[in-house]
Each structure stands twice: as C-alpha cells, then as structure tokens.
Amino acid sequence: MNSFYILMNKEYFQMIRDFKIIWLPIVFIFLGMTQPVLTYYLPTILGALGGGQGITIDPTMVQQEGGQVLATTLGSQFDQLGILIIVISMMGMIQADKASGMLAFILTRPVTVWSYIAGKVISNFLLVIVSVTSGYFVSYLYVNYLFTDVPISHMLSALLIYLIWVLFMISFTLMISTIFNGQGVIALIGIVFLIICRMITGIHPIIDLINPAGMSQHAMSLLFTGSVDSSIYVSLFITFLWVLFTLLVSHLWISQKKFQQD
Amino acid sequence: MKLEIRNVTKRFKDKMAVNQFSMELETGQCVGLIGPNGAGKSTLIKIIADILNADEGEVVLDGKRISKMKREIGYLPQFPNFFQWMTARENLLFMGQLSGISKKRLIEDIPTILTKVGLTGEQNRKVRTFSGGMKQRLGIAQALLHKPALIVMDEPVSALDPIGRREVLNLIQEIKKETTILLSTHILSDAEEICERFVIIKNGTKIEDTTMTELISRNHEPVVYVKITPKDHFWTQLVSQLPYVKKTEVIGSKVKITMDNIEVHKNLLIQHALNNDVDIVHFEVSGNDTLEEIFLNLVVSA
Incomplete structure (x- = not known):
C-alpha cells in the first residue's frame, strides 16, 4: 500500500460522498444528448416557433452526416459548456486542501509530492473519462438513431484523441489550483485560457501543432472525414509535453512550499 | 532519539521570524517552547514538522534530515484540520495509512487510541460536528497513531476553553510518559504543568534554555x-x-x-x-x- 494508492482512494471516497461520481456523468450525458436531438429537431422547432412566415428552411441543409453531428457534440457542447463544468468541478482540487491546511498536514506524513499530485490527477481524470465517455456514447446512440451511422472505429479513436485534450484541461486546472488561492481566480483563468486555446484552433497550422486544443480539432476532423492528419503525432507529443509541464510546475510549487501563506 | 536544531533562520520578506536558533532534544524529555505572540514559535514548530523550509540551518533527527524522518514525527497543528466530511475513524485510518501503517493494524489500534483520547463513542461521527476540544484530541490521536519518537505540538491548548484545556493537559501528561514531546505555548502555567525544560524565544532568538527549578532558584529573591x-x-x-x-x-x-x-x-x-x-x-x-x-x-x- 503506497501513499499514492491511499490518496487516490481518498479522492474516490470524497467523490462518492459529494455525489460527484453521479452528477458529473449525468451532466455530460445531457450535454451529449443535446447536440443530436437539437440538430434533428431544430427545423421543426423553428417551424413551430417562427410560424413559417418568411422563413424558408432549405431541407438539404439539415441533411447532416452522423459523423458531423457527433463532431459538433465535441466541438460545441463538450468544448464549451464541458470546459466550464470540468474547470468548475476541478478548481478546488488542490486549492481546497491548501485553504483547509490539509495539504501541509498530509505532507507532514511520509508522502511524496508526486504521489499527492498523481493521486489527484489520475482520480479526477478517470472520473472525467467516465463522464465524457458516457456523454459521448449517448450522443453516439442518438446520432446513429436520428442520423447516419458512424463507424465504431472512428467513434472510438476520436474519443481517445479527445481525451488527451481533456487530460490537458485537468492538469492545467490542477496547476492553476496549486498556484492561486481564490476559487474565482482559478475558475476565471482556467476557463478563459482553455476556451481561448480552443478558439484559436484552425487559425494557423503551427499554432495548431503546439496547441493542446488541436487534439479536439483532430478528433473532430476524424469524425468529419474519417481520416486523421499526419501532424497528429507531433501534436500528441507536444500535448503530452504540456501536461508534463503543468505537472512539473505544480510539483515545484508544492515542494518549494510556496503554498504556505504565513 | 536525538533532535538537533542547528542555526535555523527563517525570514518572511522583511521580517525575521526565527534567527539563528539552535537547540537539542533527547529521548524522554518534554520541552516547552515559550514566548510571546509573534516570537516565532509557530514558525519554528513548522520548520521542525517540515511544513516550512528554513532559509538557513537544518533540523536533524538521529543524524538524518528531518524530511527523511517524517515517520518518526507526530505533528499536532495549532488548529488541527481534518477532512470535515470524514468520520473520526476514517480520518485516523487515512492519516495512519499515510504514515505507513497497514490497514489491518490500524483497525486494531484505532479503538485503543480513541479510548486513550476519550473519543470512544464518537468514532463514527463526522469531524464537522466536533468541538474544538474534540478536534484537538483527535489531533493528538492522529499524532500518536504511528508511535513516533517525537511529538511536536503547536499551541495544543491555547484555543480551548478551561474544560477542554484540562482534558488535553491531562492527556499530554499521560502520553509524556511514553514519548518525547516538544510543545509551544504562550500560557506559562500550562508549560509549567507539563514540562520540565523551557526554551524561551523572543523575536526569533533563543533567550533562555533552562529547567523549571533552575529558573526559579536563579530568580530566588x-x-x-x-x-x-x-x-x-x-x-x-x-x-x-x-x-x-x-x-x-x-x-x-x-x-x-x-x-x-x-x-x-x-x-x-x-x-x-x-x-x-x-x-x-x-x-x-x-x-x-x-x-x-x-x-x-x-x-x-x-
């Protein structure tokens, strides 16, 4: 029984006590459902609300491919509201321990800073994986039902690619949560930074290469076109470097005891 | 067991919190670190507990840096914090496991230790509902759990009401028989009651290191x-x-x-x-x- 395992267990224990383990997947399931259902019924809704006067809906416009709808689930649901929810639900990850003094207290025990950080990142990442995956699967089911079928292999590999971007979201939030002390500041910086990352994708290939949100772009294009760009490997590597960087900064911050206020 | 504090200095921006502080502590001693508010007691205790890094100097336990000897130290913070959403028992399990004790041992030991600190009936209550005195006693249980060679306590009774204070003092009297204790306080009568040896600190500097009898005989007038x-x-x-x-x-x-x-x-x-x-x-x-x-x-x- 090493301390990493104990700390991770404690995280799960807390998630169960907080019911986070239930509500986070439910939120993502709703997010996943929204996109295909809304896309499918939008013409009907517009028709009913607009009364049909002066609005003409081109029937060919709505004939979307299943892959496209699934991609927009990632692009417009998970990458917007999803980021918001992930950051807000993770912002207290380390900040809460700092504020209550538990971080200092835990570190008076023979516990390495790495096992503390790893316990946080891995437990929270697994929870988000479960949440995102369930939301994504629900979206996938609706897409297959309401639109055209998406090949399972595309669906799964797009999910895997997308989860790398999610990993960055978590490690970034962890870093911000380590450095700053106010929940508001953490939420603001986390959300704004991640959304900006997401917004600037597609502007320039070089930016995409070093932008972790490029992974989301790759996942989407896989669903759109059925193939991935070869730049994904470089992108993947750089994203992992970013994750490593955020973890190193957190480690440095905690081991230098910069979190101490007095 | 031998704790050595060697020329520890700690600055906070422009304020000198601890200045060239040295002392030694041997097995079985009970030392009271006394000084007025803001003298640097808490800072020094935190350096010993390896919560703060000293700017200069080092703290050595049995010849090894304190950061390598955490298993041998039991630490009681001034305001012991626990996970509020955990019960007393769960908190002890968690802290105990982090100290490297197996779950099986802990399940055997926790009832004993809870009896010792007088929290027997409360083990399944959430820490959120605990009073200050109960938290302090749970904190002591936590510090004792892994049977450390040295227990470091930061103002163990200062924040308590007279009843809680009495309970905790009696408890410390009790555990003092088995371990080495270093505690800080600004309430002299408490230190007088528990400790034989006093280290008086002022503005981060040690101004006196003496025993009760010596101190009184010297000032015998x-x-x-x-x-x-x-x-x-x-x-x-x-x-x-x-x-x-x-x-x-x-x-x-x-x-x-x-x-x-x-x-x-x-x-x-x-x-x-x-x-x-x-x-x-x-x-x-x-x-x-x-x-x-x-x-x-x-x-x-x-």
Missing part, C-alpha cells in the same frame, strides 16, 4: 507582600525612601517590597508601618517570583 487599606497608600512612598528597600511595586491592594537582608529588615518594616499608623491587612514573606513574573522580566527586559 525573597520579597515582602504587604496588603494595606487604600487610605494608607501614602505609606508606599515613604517605604521606597527607606535605605534598605530596593524596590516597591503596587500590585492591586498589595505592595511588593524588595529589600536587602530580609530577615533583619522585615521587622523594621513592620515597625515603620506601625509608627505611621498603617492599617496592615496582610503581611507575607514570599520566596519566589512566579514563573509568569520571571517570564515577563526575561521577555520584556531582554
């Missing part, structure tokens, strides 16, 4: 306390002019008189009082300054 009625306070002025009186000090309705050769002069003093028709309510020759006075003298003058 018999004085006379005379209690007089308020109308006779003029007499205090006269007394201070007497050749054998070194110092007079009015403490409430009492006058504390320090003089040379007390055996001879105390009767002269009474004579003088009677001559001046002073109404003496109480007359006492008292051996010692209280620890509190000694402390005040040390801290204020030094």
Whole structure:
C-alpha cells in the first residue's frame, strides 16, 4: 500500500460522498444528448416557433452526416459548456486542501509530492473519462438513431484523441489550483485560457501543432472525414509535453512550499 | 532519539521570524517552547514538522534530515484540520495509512487510541460536528497513531476553553510518559504543568534554555507582600525612601517590597508601618517570583 494508492482512494471516497461520481456523468450525458436531438429537431422547432412566415428552411441543409453531428457534440457542447463544468468541478482540487491546511498536514506524513499530485490527477481524470465517455456514447446512440451511422472505429479513436485534450484541461486546472488561492481566480483563468486555446484552433497550422486544443480539432476532423492528419503525432507529443509541464510546475510549487501563506 | 536544531533562520520578506536558533532534544524529555505572540514559535514548530523550509540551518533527527524522518514525527497543528466530511475513524485510518501503517493494524489500534483520547463513542461521527476540544484530541490521536519518537505540538491548548484545556493537559501528561514531546505555548502555567525544560524565544532568538527549578532558584529573591487599606497608600512612598528597600511595586491592594537582608529588615518594616499608623491587612514573606513574573522580566527586559 503506497501513499499514492491511499490518496487516490481518498479522492474516490470524497467523490462518492459529494455525489460527484453521479452528477458529473449525468451532466455530460445531457450535454451529449443535446447536440443530436437539437440538430434533428431544430427545423421543426423553428417551424413551430417562427410560424413559417418568411422563413424558408432549405431541407438539404439539415441533411447532416452522423459523423458531423457527433463532431459538433465535441466541438460545441463538450468544448464549451464541458470546459466550464470540468474547470468548475476541478478548481478546488488542490486549492481546497491548501485553504483547509490539509495539504501541509498530509505532507507532514511520509508522502511524496508526486504521489499527492498523481493521486489527484489520475482520480479526477478517470472520473472525467467516465463522464465524457458516457456523454459521448449517448450522443453516439442518438446520432446513429436520428442520423447516419458512424463507424465504431472512428467513434472510438476520436474519443481517445479527445481525451488527451481533456487530460490537458485537468492538469492545467490542477496547476492553476496549486498556484492561486481564490476559487474565482482559478475558475476565471482556467476557463478563459482553455476556451481561448480552443478558439484559436484552425487559425494557423503551427499554432495548431503546439496547441493542446488541436487534439479536439483532430478528433473532430476524424469524425468529419474519417481520416486523421499526419501532424497528429507531433501534436500528441507536444500535448503530452504540456501536461508534463503543468505537472512539473505544480510539483515545484508544492515542494518549494510556496503554498504556505504565513 | 536525538533532535538537533542547528542555526535555523527563517525570514518572511522583511521580517525575521526565527534567527539563528539552535537547540537539542533527547529521548524522554518534554520541552516547552515559550514566548510571546509573534516570537516565532509557530514558525519554528513548522520548520521542525517540515511544513516550512528554513532559509538557513537544518533540523536533524538521529543524524538524518528531518524530511527523511517524517515517520518518526507526530505533528499536532495549532488548529488541527481534518477532512470535515470524514468520520473520526476514517480520518485516523487515512492519516495512519499515510504514515505507513497497514490497514489491518490500524483497525486494531484505532479503538485503543480513541479510548486513550476519550473519543470512544464518537468514532463514527463526522469531524464537522466536533468541538474544538474534540478536534484537538483527535489531533493528538492522529499524532500518536504511528508511535513516533517525537511529538511536536503547536499551541495544543491555547484555543480551548478551561474544560477542554484540562482534558488535553491531562492527556499530554499521560502520553509524556511514553514519548518525547516538544510543545509551544504562550500560557506559562500550562508549560509549567507539563514540562520540565523551557526554551524561551523572543523575536526569533533563543533567550533562555533552562529547567523549571533552575529558573526559579536563579530568580530566588525573597520579597515582602504587604496588603494595606487604600487610605494608607501614602505609606508606599515613604517605604521606597527607606535605605534598605530596593524596590516597591503596587500590585492591586498589595505592595511588593524588595529589600536587602530580609530577615533583619522585615521587622523594621513592620515597625515603620506601625509608627505611621498603617492599617496592615496582610503581611507575607514570599520566596519566589512566579514563573509568569520571571517570564515577563526575561521577555520584556531582554
């Protein structure tokens, strides 16, 4: 029984006590459902609300491919509201321990800073994986039902690619949560930074290469076109470097005891 | 077990919190670290518990850096924090496992330790509902759980009401028989009750490292306390002019008189009082300054 395992267990224990383990997947399931259902019924809704006067809906416009709808689930649901929810639900990850003094207290025990950080990142990442995956699967089911079928292999590999971007979201939030002390500041910086990352994708290939949100772009294009760009490997590597960087900064911050206020 | 603090210095921006502090601590001792608020006690305790890094100097336990010896230290923070959403038992399990004790051992040990600190019936209550005294006792249980060689306590009783204070003091008396204790406090009577050895710290510097008996014998200076009625306070002025009186000090309705050769002069003093028709309510020759006075003298003058 090493301390990493104990700390991770404690995280799960807390998630169960907080019911986070239930509500986070439910939120993502709703997010996943929204996109295909809304896309499918939008013409009907517009028709009913607009009364049909002066609005003409081109029937060919709505004939979307299943892959496209699934991609927009990632692009417009998970990458917007999803980021918001992930950051807000993770912002207290380390900040809460700092504020209550538990971080200092835990570190008076023979516990390495790495096992503390790893316990946080891995437990929270697994929870988000479960949440995102369930939301994504629900979206996938609706897409297959309401639109055209998406090949399972595309669906799964797009999910895997997308989860790398999610990993960055978590490690970034962890870093911000380590450095700053106010929940508001953490939420603001986390959300704004991640959304900006997401917004600037597609502007320039070089930016995409070093932008972790490029992974989301790759996942989407896989669903759109059925193939991935070869730049994904470089992108993947750089994203992992970013994750490593955020973890190193957190480690440095905690081991230098910069979190101490007095 | 031997704890050595070697020339520890810690600065916070422009403020010097601990300045070139050194001391040694041997097995079985109980040392009280006393000093006024802001003297650097907590900072020093935090450096010993490896929560803060010292700017200079080091803390060594049995020849090894303290950061490598965390298993041998039990730490009780000033305001022990636990996960509020966990029960007392779960918190002990968590902290115990982090200290490297197997779950099986802990399940056996926790009831014993909870009995020791008097929390037997409360083990399945959430820490959120605990009073300050109960949290402090849980904190002590946590510090004892892994049977450390040294227990470091930061103001263990300062934040408690008289009842909680009594409970925790008795508990410390109890555990002192088995381990080495270093505790900080600004309440002298507490330190006096628990510890034999005192280290007095002021502005981050050690100004005294001594035992109770030594401290008192060194400051052994018999004085006379005379209690007089308020109308006779003029007499205090006269007394201070007497050749054998070194110092007079009015403490409430009492006058504390320090003089040379007390055996001879105390009767002269009474004579003088009677001559001046002073109404003496109480007359006492008292051996010692209280620890509190000694402390005040040390801290204020030094």
